[in-house]
Amino acid sequence: MSVAVYPGSFDPVTLGHHDIIERSASIMDKLIVGVLNNSAKTPLFSVEERVSMLKSVTRHIPNVEIQSFDGLLVDFVRKSGAKVIIRGLRAITDFEYELQLSQTNHVIAPEVDTIFLTTNLKYSYLSSSIVKEIAEYHGDISAFLHPEIAEKIQEKMALRESMK
Ligand code: ADP
Numbered sequence: 001m002s003v004a005v006y007p008g009s010f011d012p013v014t015l016g017h018h019d020i021i022e023r024s025a026s027i028m029d030k031l032i033v034g035v036l037n038n039s040a041k042t043p044l045f046s047v048e049e050r051v052s053m054l055k056s057v058t059r060h061i062p063n064v065e066i067q068s069f070d071g072l073l074v075d076f077v078r079k080s081g082a083k084v085i086i087r088g089l090r091a092i093t094d095f096e097y098e099l100q101l102s103q104t105n106h107v108i109a110p111e112v113d114t115i116f117l118t119t120n121l122k123y124s125y126l127s128s129s130i131v132k133e134i135a136e137y138h139g140d141i142s143a144f145l146h147p148e149i150a151e152k153i154q155e156k157m158a159l160r161e162s163m164k
Contacts, residue, residue, distance in 0.1 A: 016123035
């Protein structure tokens with residue numbers, strides 16, 4: 001059985017991530033989306049919220065599982081019984097970092113390979129950070145996110161403003 005892990009912060013999941021999830025799930029028997037619980041970053045959404053949002057928008061894809069992880073990615077990949085890491089490539093700016101990451105992971109875990117899916121042209125400009133920035137200034141984010149996620153980000157921004 002082919003098992004892959006698609007890791008990321010997913011803070012929050014965008015239509016660009018969603019596209020990579022759908023496409024990789026269609027070529028693998030099982031896809032585990034690994035949500036990174038990184039204590040060095042301060043995400044807008046907690047890891048539990050990010051997991052729950054991903055579960056909600058991928059509920060129609062039967063071979064997708066959502067899990068959180070911390071620590072080394074290759075340890076999570078090994079524990080999951082996967083041999084493949086999926087990453088999305090948007091632009092040349094992603095390339096250098098992704099190349100370094102995949103080569104390092106391959107040295108630490110030679111049995112694990114990284115497969116890159118190039119972005120759908122529709123979403124090549126899209127990142128979670130840009131979406132958060134637009135939402136912060138009350139811009140229209142409906143073209144970038146699943147409607148459920150757009151609602152959640154607006155709720156989160158309203159909560160933050162009420163606490164200022
Ligand atoms: P990270 O913090 O690891 O960069 P992200 O949640 O930003 O996590 O992204 C996870 C993965 O999804 C990365 O491989 C990233 O390149 C990819 N990705 C993010 N946005 C897009 C997009 N619009 N199209 C294709 N891939 C994307």
